Amino acid sequence: MEPAPPEFDLIAQLWAPLTLGAPGAFGLKDDVAQLSSAPFxxxxxxxxxxxxxxxxxxxxxxxxxxxxxxxxxxxxxxxxxxxxxxxxxxxxxxxxxxxxxxxxxxxxxxxxxxxxxxxxxxxxxxxxxxxxxxxxxxxxxxxLSAAGQPILRSGAQAGDLIFLTGTIGDPFLGLQVRLGLMDGQGLEGAVSIALAPSPPPLAVAAIIATHAKASIDISDGLLADAGHVAAASGRALELDLERVPLSAEARVFLDRAQPPVEALLSLVTGGDDYQALTCVAPAEAKAFASKMKALGVQISQIGVCRDGQGLNLFFQGERLDLPARTGWQFSGA
Structure with a gap:
C-alpha cells in the first residue's frame, strides 16, 4: 500500500487547492482561519x-x-x-x-x-x-433574508401552506436495494440517488429567505421533520400523503406493494432526502411557487398549518394514525 505523504505535503496536495485562494484560509499554512465580517x-x-x-x-x-x-x-x-x-x-x-x-x-x-x-x-x-x-x-x-435571520423551524402560523421541493423516498429505496432487502428491478435511478442525494439548487435559499415563515431540510424523514416544525412552532401540521411528490421509481415500488399506504409510510419516514419543507403564507404562495418553477425546481403543496399541536396525516380523505416510527432519531443503545 502506498504510504501517505508527510502531513504538510498532504495538506498542500489535497486540501490547499480547495481553499480557492480565499485570503482567510492563509493557504492552510497556519493554525486558524479568519472569516470576513457579515452585516448580520x-x-x-x-x-x-x-x-x-x-x-x-x-x-x-x-x-x-x-x-x-x-x-x-x-x-x-x-x-x-x-x-x-x-x-x-x-x-x-x-x-x-x-x-x-x-x-x-x-x-x-x-x-x-x-x-x-x-x-x-x-x-x-x-x-x-x-x-x-x-x-x-x-x-x-x-x-439571505432582509432581516438577516435564518428561517427557523419555529415561525409557522395557522393558515400557512406547506410546500416540499423535489421528491421523497428514493434514498430509502436505493439503500434497501443496495442492502439486498428489496428487488432492484425498476429502481435503478433510486439506487444511484442513494449514494449522495442532491439537495435543491443553492438559488432556492434566496427564495426561502424571501417567502418562507418556517423551513427545515428533510433528513430524518418527512414525517419526523414535519413534526419538528410543528413542535417548534406550536402549530399542527396537516399533511395529505397523496400530495407527497414521488419519483417514477417510487411509483413502481408503490404499485408492487400491498397495502400501498404502508409502503407510502415507509417512504415518508425513510430520511436522507435532503429536500426542503417550507411553510408559506397564502399571500406569498403564488410568488414562492412561481420562482421555484422558474428555477426548474419541482415544488408541491402537501398540506396546511392549523391551530393545534402535532402532526395530522390524511390519505384518500381519511385521517391516519401516526406510525410508531416517524423517522430517524439518535439512540444510545
Whole structure:
C-alpha cells in the first residue's frame, strides 16, 4: 500500500487547492482561519458521516465526500442561507490507501465548487485511525433574508401552506436495494440517488429567505421533520400523503406493494432526502411557487398549518394514525 505523504505535503496536495485562494484560509499554512465580517453575523451547521452507519464500506470515496457536503448544504438552503466557508475533520483508516483519500478530496472539492457556489475550504484536521472512516464537515453561511435571520423551524402560523421541493423516498429505496432487502428491478435511478442525494439548487435559499415563515431540510424523514416544525412552532401540521411528490421509481415500488399506504409510510419516514419543507403564507404562495418553477425546481403543496399541536396525516380523505416510527432519531443503545 502506498504510504501517505508527510502531513504538510498532504495538506498542500489535497486540501490547499480547495481553499480557492480565499485570503482567510492563509493557504492552510497556519493554525486558524479568519472569516470576513457579515452585516448580520454568521450561521453554522455541522454534520458527520461514519462508515457503516451513513455509507457502505464499498461506496466510492468521491461520492462519500459528496454525501457529506450535501448533508450540510441542505441545512443551509432550508434556512435561507448561503455557504461562505467550510471546515473539514477526517479520521482516515490506516487500512485504506492514500489514493482513496485523494478521491475523497476530489469529490469534496467538486461539490464545494459546483453546489455550494465556490465555497472555500478554510481549515480542518486530518488524522489516522484503526477504526472506520469518520468525517465531519462544518459549513459557515450568511442569511439571505432582509432581516438577516435564518428561517427557523419555529415561525409557522395557522393558515400557512406547506410546500416540499423535489421528491421523497428514493434514498430509502436505493439503500434497501443496495442492502439486498428489496428487488432492484425498476429502481435503478433510486439506487444511484442513494449514494449522495442532491439537495435543491443553492438559488432556492434566496427564495426561502424571501417567502418562507418556517423551513427545515428533510433528513430524518418527512414525517419526523414535519413534526419538528410543528413542535417548534406550536402549530399542527396537516399533511395529505397523496400530495407527497414521488419519483417514477417510487411509483413502481408503490404499485408492487400491498397495502400501498404502508409502503407510502415507509417512504415518508425513510430520511436522507435532503429536500426542503417550507411553510408559506397564502399571500406569498403564488410568488414562492412561481420562482421555484422558474428555477426548474419541482415544488408541491402537501398540506396546511392549523391551530393545534402535532402532526395530522390524511390519505384518500381519511385521517391516519401516526406510525410508531416517524423517522430517524439518535439512540444510545
Amino acid at each position: 453575523g454568521h450561521v453554522v451547521t455541522c454534520d458527520q458521516i461514519i462508515e457503516g452507519t451513513h455509507f457502505l464500506p464499498s461506496d466510492p470515496l468521491d461520492w462519500v465526500a459528496k454525501r457529506l457536503v450535501r448533508r450540510n448544504l441542505s441545512d443551509l438552503i432550508a434556512k435561507g442561507c448561503k455557504p461562505i466557508g467550510a471546515f473539514l475533520s477526517v479520521a482516515w483508516p490506516k487500512s485504506r490507501p492514500y489514493a482513496h483519500l485523494a478521491d475523497f478530496a476530489a469529490g469534496l472539492g467538486q461539490d464545494l465548487a459546483e453546489l455550494c457556489g465556490a465555497c472555500p475550504l478554510l481549515g480542518g484536521d486530518t488524522s489516522t485511525t484503526h477504526g472506520p472512516l469518520v468525517a465531519s464537515l462544518t459549513l459557515v453561511g450568511v442569511p
